[in-house]
Amino acid sequence: MSMDFLTLALADFKANLWLYLSIPVTSGLVGYVTNVIAIKMMFYPLDFVGKPPFFGWQGIIPRKAGKMAAIACETLVPTLVTEREIFDRLEPARVAAEIEKPLLALVDDLMDEIMREYEPTLWETLPIRVRNIIVRRIQDDTPQVVAQIMGELRNDVEMVFDLKEMVVSTLIRDRALINAVFQETGKEEFKFIGRSGLYFGLLFGVFQMIGWTFYKASWQLPLFGLLVGWATNYVALEMIFRPQTPRRIGPFTIQGLFFKRQKEISRDYARLIADEIVTPSNIIEAVLKGPYADRVFSMIAKHVKRTIDEQSGIARPFVAWTVGTKRYVAMKDTAVSRIVSRLPQTVRAVDGYAKDAMDISSTLAGRLEVLPPLEFERMLRPAFKEDEWMLIATGAALGFCVGIAQVIAFRLLAVDPTLATSALRLIGIG
Numbered sequence: 514m515s516m517d518f519l520t521l522a523l524a525d526f527k528a529n530l531w532l533y534l535s536i537p538v539t540s541g542l543v544g545y546v547t548n549v550i551a552i553k554m555m556f557y558p559l560d561f562v563g564k565p566p567f568f569g570w571q572g573i574i575p576r577k578a579g580k581m582a583a584i585a586c587e588t589l590v591p592t593l594v595t596e597r598e599i600f601d602r603l604e605p606a607r608v609a610a611e612i613e614k615p616l617l618a619l620v621d622d623l624m625d626e627i628m629r630e631y632e633p634t635l636w637e638t639l640p641i642r643v644r645n646i647i648v649r650r651i652q653d654d655t656p657q658v659v660a661q662i663m664g665e666l667r668n669d670v671e672m673v674f675d676l677k678e679m680v681v682s683t684l685i686r687d688r689a690l691i692n693a694v695f696q697e698t699g700k701e702e703f704k705f706i707g708r709s710g711l712y713f714g715l716l717f718g719v720f721q722m723i724g725w726t727f728y729k730a731s732w733q734l735p736l737f738g739l740l741v742g743w744a745t746n747y748v749a750l751e752m753i754f755r756p757q758t759p760r761r762i763g764p765f766t767i768q769g770l771f772f773k774r775q776k777e778i779s780r781d782y783a784r785l786i787a788d789e790i791v792t793p794s795n796i797i798e799a800v801l802k803g804p805y806a807d808r809v810f811s812m813i814a815k816h817v818k819r820t821i822d823e824q825s826g827i828a829r830p831f832v833a834w835t836v837g838t839k840r841y842v843a844m845k846d847t848a849v850s851r852i853v854s855r856l857p858q859t860v861r862a863v864d865g866y867a868k869d870a871m872d873i874s875s876t877l878a879g880r881l882e883v884l885p886p887l888e889f890e891r892m893l894r895p896a897f898k899e900d901e902w903m904l905i906a907t908g909a910a911l912g913f914c915v916g917i918a919q920v921i922a923f924r925l926l927a928v929d930p931t932l933a934t935s936a937l938r939l940i941g942i943g
Contacts, residue, residue: 519727526726536725536734536919537718543738543915544714544745547908549707551746554907556692573903574695575688582684582691588891589786590677593880594873599796600670602870605663609656611863616659617652619859623851624648631844651820658816665812666800673809676791679799683790690789698782702753702770709749717741735916742912746905757886772886779881787874793867798857814849821845 526533556572563569574581624647628636636644666673684691696703721737752770759768771778800809822845881889 523726533722533726536722537715539915539919540718540721540737540741541711541715543912544710544712544717544741545707546710547742547911548710548745548749550911551905551908552703552706554903556696559688559692572692574692578685578688578691579681581695582681584891585684585694586677586680588884588888589680589877592888593877594676594791596670596674596676597667598876599676599791599871599873600667600674602872603663603667603867604870605660605667607866607870608663608863609659611866612659612860613656615859615862616655619852619855620652620655621648623848624651627844627848627851631840631847654820654823658820662813662816666809669808673805673812674796674800675804678804679795680786680790682799682803683795693789694782694785697785698778699771700781701774701777705753705770706746706749709752710745713745713748714741717744731920734919735913738912738914738916738919739909740912742908742910743905746908750901750905754890757890771890775884775889776882779878783874783877783881786877787868791871791873793864793871794857794861796867797860801853801856810849810853813853814846817849817852818845821848 554570554572556574558570558572559575561569561571561576625636684694717737717740721734721741724733724737754769754771756768757772759766800806
C-alpha cells in the first residue's frame with residue numbers, strides 16, 4: 514500500500530469523520546434491532562398473519578405449541594414429578610372436609626332441581642319433612658363418599674390421570690401461556706441476545722469502517738451487514754448454551770448464561786408450572802374430562818347411585834313405585850352427570866389446601882436445580898433450536914438490506930458532499 518494512497522484514505526476519513534463513525538454505530542443498531550426482531554418472531558404473532566401457507570408469519574413457539582410443549586414436558590414428566598406423587602400428597606379425608614360446604618349446597622340444589630324436572634307433582638306432594646330427610650341423609654353421607662372416591666383415585670391414579678397429557682393440552686389450548694413459560698424462563702437470556710447484538714455489531718462495525726476507509730467496493734457494506742446480522746444472532750445463541758459446564762480460559766471462567774442461572778431459572782420455571790399449569794383446578798378438570806374420563810365417571814356414578822339408594826330410606830320405594838324403575842334409574846344417572854359437570858367449580862374450595870399439600874413449586878425447583886446440563890438444556894433450548902436457522906437468516910437479510918442502504922448513501926454523498934452536512938445538522942450533530 515503506497516504512502517500516497519494511505520494519505521488520501523486518511524484525509525478522506527478525517528474530512529468525513531462523522532460519516533465514517535456512523536458505520537460502527539449503524540452496525541451496532543443493526544445487530545441490536547435484528548436480534549430483538551428475531552426474539553419477537555419467536556413469540557409473535559400468536560395467530561398466523563398473512564396468506565398461508567407461505568406469505569405471512571406466526572410466532573415459532575405458538576405455531577409449534579404442541580411440539581414445544583411435548584419436548585419441554587419430557588423433562589417434567591416423569592423425570593421430576595409423577596401422577597402418583599401428586600395424589601399421594603392429598604389426604605382423602607382432608608379433601609372431603611375442604612369441599613364439604615359447597616358440596617352439600619350442590620347436593621341440596623341438585624335434589625330439588627332433578628325432582629322438579631322429573632316429577633314436579635310428586636316432589637311437591639311429599640311433605641317438607643320427608644324431602645328434608647332425603648336430602649339430609651344424602652348430605653350426611655357425602656363427605657364419606659368423597660373420601661372413598663379420592664381413595665380409589667389414589668389407588669388407580671395412573672389409570673385415571675395422565676399428567677403429561679394435561680400439561681401438553683393446557684399449553685396447546687393457551688398459546689399465550691406457552692409463550693409466557695419460555696419468556697419468563699429465559700428473560701435474562703433474551704435480554705442478553707438484544708444487548709449482545711449491539712456490542713458485537715459495534716465491534717464488527719469498527720472492522721467494517723476500517724475496510725471501507727481503504728477499499729470502497731460496492732459489495733463490502735452489504736456483505737458486512739449480512740455478516741453482522743448473521744453473526745450477532747449466532748454468537749449470542751452459542752454464548753447462552755455453550756459451554757454447559759464452567760471452563761477456564763486464562764484468568765477467566767466462562768459458562769453458558771443459561772447454566773449459570775440454573776437455580777434462578779429453576780425457581781421461575783417451577784413457579785409458572787405450579788401457578789398456571791399443574792394447578793388443583795386443572796388437575797380436577799383433567800381427571801373429569803381427560804382421556805380416562807369414562808373410568809372416573811363410572812367410579813363416581815357407582816358411589817353416588819349407591820348413596821342415593823341407601824339414603825333415600827323410607828321414600829325410595831315410594832318414589833320408585835310412583836315414577837317407575839326406569840325413570841328412577843334415569844334420575845340417578847342425571848344426578849351423577851350433573852354432579853360431575855359441576856364438580857370443577859365446586860372443588861375450587863380445595864385449591865388452597867391442595868396447592869400447599871402438593872407443593873409442586875418447591876418440589877420442581879429443588880429437582881431442576883440439580884439436573885445434569887444436558888437435561889436442563891431441554892427445558893428452553895427447543896424455543897431456540899426449532900427453526901433457529903430462520904431467525905439467523907432473518908438477521909442476515911436485514912443486515913444485508915441496511916448494507917445496501919449504506920452503499921447508496923455513501924455514493925450519493927460522494928456526488929454531493931453537502932448532503933452529509935445537512936444530514937448531520939438534521940439530527941443535531943456537527
